[in-house]
Amino acid sequence: MSWYLTIRPDPNYSRSTPLGPLVEYLRSLPELMQDKSVEFRNAPGSPWVSLVLAQASMTGNYAVSNDLPSTINVVEIVCGDGDEDWYEALARLVATFLRWEVVEEHSGRTLLPGG
Secondary structure, X not given: OOEEEEEEOOOOOOOOEEXXXXXXXXXXXXXXXXXXXXXXXXXXXXXOEEEEEEOOOOOXXXXXXXXXOOEEOEXXXXXXXXXXXXXXXXXXXXXXXXXXXXXXXXXXXXXXXXX
């Protein structure tokens, strides 16, 4: 069963970040490989994972399209059945780079406060 970790600037998605530097950072992580312009997935040998980079509304709703946004305000990590610690560590890496928070979608638990 999949579960979700949301990386966002704050609960209102009030700040955005340029897409380019984040994509370059994600490309540098050995656990990931770019799947589409705004999507990443697990590299061979890593647990199944999917990352989506998007521009969300104030309520966190977003749609993924073929249009490449210049900025994003959410990274959604779709986690699989693998080691929960691995997924949380990946989310913390990305959130630390962005200085954003990590929230576990189902429970609302904050794993890393924004900064």
